[in-house]
Amino acid sequence: MTQGRKRYDRQFKVSAAKAVLSGEMTVKDLSEELGIKDSTPRRWACEYEEMGDDAFPGNGSPKINKDHEIAKPKKKVEGLERENEMLKNFRAFSSQDHARGAGSSKSIGARSAPSRRHAGR
Incomplete structure (x- = not known):
């Protein structure tokens, strides 16, 4: 005899989620x-953290509402925008190092001795 899946109602899931999120109980x-x-x-x-009171509609099954469908990509976009900003800052920082000549021995050697092509002119 096979046993079906356990089903928990919405209020039970909300209570369990709150207990975990508040630190009252560990997962x-x-x-x-x-x-x-x-x-x-x-x-x-x-689910409860992301959707709040809209989580577990109906009989407790997760049904994603339109607001949640929009919120997830917005979160992703915000993360990507933060990442782009960090990359821009890093690029500006590394170009400052390059402008000061950090690690650029090629430019020092080019200034100290004229190349053969230009020496005859």
Whole structure:
């Protein structure tokens, strides 16, 4: 005889997610108490953190609403914008080092001795 999946109602999932997010219980302790995998309460906490009271609509199944579908790409864009800003800052910083001649022995050698092509002129 096979046993079906356990189903938890919305209020139960919200309570579990709040307990994890507040630090009241660890994911490991909660999963052991419920007899479920660690990934389940971790997923509930993530969904609740991202979607708030819109998480677990209906019978508790995760259904993504349109606001959440927009929020995820916005988060990604914000992360990429931060990354681009860091890269711009790094590029500006490294070009300042280059302008000061840090590690550029080629330019020093070119100034100290004229090349053969220009020596005869």
